[in-house]
Amino acid sequence: MKKYLVLVLAMLMVLSFALSACVPKAPGETPGEATPALGAEPKILRTNNAFEPGSLDPALAQGTHDSWVLDHTFEGLTKKDVDGKIVMGMAKEYKLADDDVTYTFILRDDIKWSNGDPVTAYDFEFAWKRALDKDLASDYAYQLYYLKGGEAYNTGTGSVDDVGVKAIDEKTLEVVLESPTAYFLELTSFYTYYPVNKKVVEANPDWAKNADTHVSNGPFKMTGWEHNATITLAKNDNYYNSSAVKLDGIEFTILNDENTAWQKYLGGEYDFLTPLPQAVVAQLKNEGNPELVIGGELSVYYYNLYNKMEPFNNAKIRKALALTLDRQTICDKIAQGGQLPAEGVVPFGMLDENGKEYRDGVGKLVEYNVEEGKRLFAEGLAETGFKVEDFSKFSILYNTLEAHKIIAQAAQEMWRTNLGIELQLENVDFQVKLDREKAGDYQISRAGWIGDYIDPMTFIDLWVSDGPFNDAKFNNPEYDRLVKEAKATTDQKVRMENMRKAEKILMEAMPVVPVYFYTQPYAQKPYVTGVFKPLNRYPYFIYADMNK
Amino acid sequence: MKKYLLKRVAMAIVTIWAVITITFILMHSVPGDPFRQESKMPKVVYENLLRKYGLDRPLSEQYIIYLGKIIRGDFGDSMKSRVETVNDMIRRGFPVSAFIGLEALLIAIIFGPALGAIAALNQNKWPDYISMIIAIIGVSVPSFIMGTVFIQFLARNISWLPIGGWGSFAHSILPSLALALMPLAQLARYMRSSMLEVLGQDYIKTAKSKGISNATVVLRHAVRNAILPVVSILGTVATNLIAGSFVIEKIFGIPGLGMFFITSINNRDYPLIMGTTIFYAIILVVMLLIVDIAYMLIDPRIKLTKEGR
């Protein structure tokens, strides 16, 4: 019997050694192991992508887990510069016709794919139409609905030939939009609008699944993809501006756990890291640690109020709630991520018609004023016939996350102290919350909105009365009119003025209670320079440098 | 023996079928679906996606289709990843998880009973106390705390221990250790009480009275008998190991099956949920069968064949 056991043990040992030989070796896992160029140590920036990309095909990308890598491997007609402004990218110039909807882009002459093929207008036409193909079932196809016939084609009611994008010749791309879109150039820098190599994609539908078949046109190209483990990028020598790219490569690990990721950063295995655990951000902020950078973000955190239900149909009640929420304290003491107290629903960082900060032009539309709040609340109670005790039936709904919980607890406490109401808290799964908001099965619910493009409209149009995301069910005809008018023109004066007016109307009615504007804190080692963060994208390493 | 095996295999198949069906029902009864995540998706696109994955058909039809695919070994496409099928993910993730799992199991099997035996032989003296303290820590401290502690204090301070990730044998050391602690502790405690019981038995006295050395008495007489109940709990230990592996894989960033298991549920990625669940069910059933057979082979008092001796 003993021999039997020894035998089994021995077999297990042998098995384990055999398996160890099969342990997949992530290429270049150890820092600085990439092929050294000419004796100098290669500059490989190491960071973490948190989740495995669902796809590295621009048409199929679903979110930041895909787009961070895509933004470094592809480039669209336009791109962002270090100040966050839109500048020409693959296109060297453009013309907008008088009809305000026809754009003609002239592509640069020196643009090539990572495999040497020239980048042509046919690639763009192919890519955009492909993304709209309903059989491809792209999540972000709707971003291309700005194109004439885009939505029709995607929903199956139109043909592909009617889609408003056409390659006139190798270097000329003509684009026709459904209606004037002032921020269209902003959109062309977005990943759904990236080109793909038509030849490669037509020849191999699985081109984006592996590093060796992946072809891109950006400053970096993908040289390795160990699924769920690492993604390795190397400088793309075929990129027209490769002289400005200082890094030799970027290495993304795929590590879910943000605490372990932070440990790796501390241990020197990462040069850069985002996102950071909340407690870490708070700590670094308090220390004044220069490695912490609070990047701007294009998102707002707010509480939906179900306007169709009493007493939330009363504007005074709603405003009272907004006035008695101490946003500054929530940002400083609770969220602790360098967030900014909301002053409206449109975050900071966007420019108005004069090139100035939009928010400066519209002013602070929501503030913390307990006196005023109490007064309005009392009036609201009188008008609706509700009593303070009635609020005990209501709850603050939020999706299960520690961060949301503590903010909700703070809000609950603030409203209790200031207004005397005892609200409940309720947490559910994210999907469940979305369903309940759509169904109107809530009273107060935590929500967030990330802007799709850098223009206030991406927030303002949330609350048109038939808007798909108008969960508060705000309904104001004047608001709708202002938005519709702004959307029909490219005249920034008209647009910005309309949006300012709209936001003021919105904040006067206060169908939702804004809380704060998000930030994206990130950490970078002292020897890392040149990283810049456009407002609605993750940090860019295109011009980054490392000087150890 | 053959008849017994056949019976067990048949039961295993029934069990797995039950797992498939129950998971399917549960999965579809939880609110939410894989595409609502990006709440900005227009209705038409949403419907497109539903159609693509066959989610627009009635549940019973989906179930039959799915069963058909399973029998052919096709777990289907993931709804989140456009790059890999569920089979790809399992094929890629399983060896990784298995490697860590086996490593942890070996650590637990070798050191657990050893610790328990040492404790029993030195009852109420300091080796006993130390062993039992280790055991209690192993059983009570959740593996994610252990994992985090390991990373913070061991990986950060010992240069050749990587901080999470995968790629070499060194990467597997801390995760397996963290994973092994609980089963090690369970086995140690079980072995200790089993040993204590055996040591008080008459046949131990007989063995001693034959004048054989203490070492032989312990190893050949005591351990051999004490290990039997411990083998019987190996099945449970193995299941705990699998469950613990999800957390450990997440913390250490190990690209194994456990990570898929958790993220697939958050994403409502139905095929991946089903695939990983079924896969784990198969593994468990097989493991339990192996343990049962092993137990029968080791204990001579259990008859396997009809022809008694």
Next chain:
Amino acid sequence: MENVLEVKNLQISFKTFFGEVEAVRGITFSVGKKETVAIVGESGCGKSVTAGGIMQLLPMPPAFFKGGEILFNGENLLEKSEKQMQGIRGNKISMVFQDPMTSLNPTMKIGYQIVEGLMKHNKMSREAAIKKSVEMLELVAVPQPEKRINQYPHEFSGGMRQRVMIALAMACNPQLLIADEPTTALDVTVQAQILELMKKLQNQLGMSIILITHDLGIVADMSDRVVVMYAGQILEVGLTHEIFASPKHPYTRKLLASVPRLDMNREERLHSIEGTPPDLYAPPKGCSFYDRCSEAMKICKDNMPGFDERSRTHQSRCWLNHPMAQKRNSMNGRGI
């Protein structure tokens, strides 16, 4: 005749949470070559502890040897190291235990359990040891020994298992066999067989036996001499026929009287000894049987009598046998 075993004033105690338990309080006896000495007494009198003590099989905390000597062939066992004792156990001194159902290792083949000892003590090769174990099984009348050495204990009946135990104990031809209640757990017919076997082996192999029992019937059948123990002390020692014919100690008398006899008529009550043995945490200063003795005198309470050494073979510790004690009438063993 040289004595195989001489126990001199052996004292064994147990350290417990509540204090010291004096289990064996100074006993002296000897066992000669080829002799069978029976140690009788009720439960808890210290006979098993004595047996365990000779073999040094007692758990050493909490047990400890308070004093005395155990001479085996002239050598004091208490001075031997554990390793030396291991060389003696199973080899020169063997033991047979009470419960055959639990005394054999259930997961080890019977043959190996015998072979083990042979290989260790006689340095035999495996094949030779297997041959010898087959012989031993034959000796103890286990049928089909070649087949049975590969079987496990649960495949044997109780009586068979005890035979195996005996085979095990005798394999290395020990000089002294300590049998601790070897037949208590067996039914009567099997009992007789086992006893027959032991007698046969004793004749064949020339060994001495210490037979520990509370069954006086066996004592009469098998032993040459009898030692009567009570509360950790020897109260009487003598040749078997002396003890049975003219017991000198009230306790022995009562023991003999309490054996049910076939010729009792139905109305006669069974005799039992009233009371219980004394608490060994605080053993009495005087005679330990004082509380239960119907013939006790004042002196017995505080003074322990010494051995009356007028006879070389038959001695007892009782004030009644003191030369200065009053003569008692009709002190014949049975029938009080």
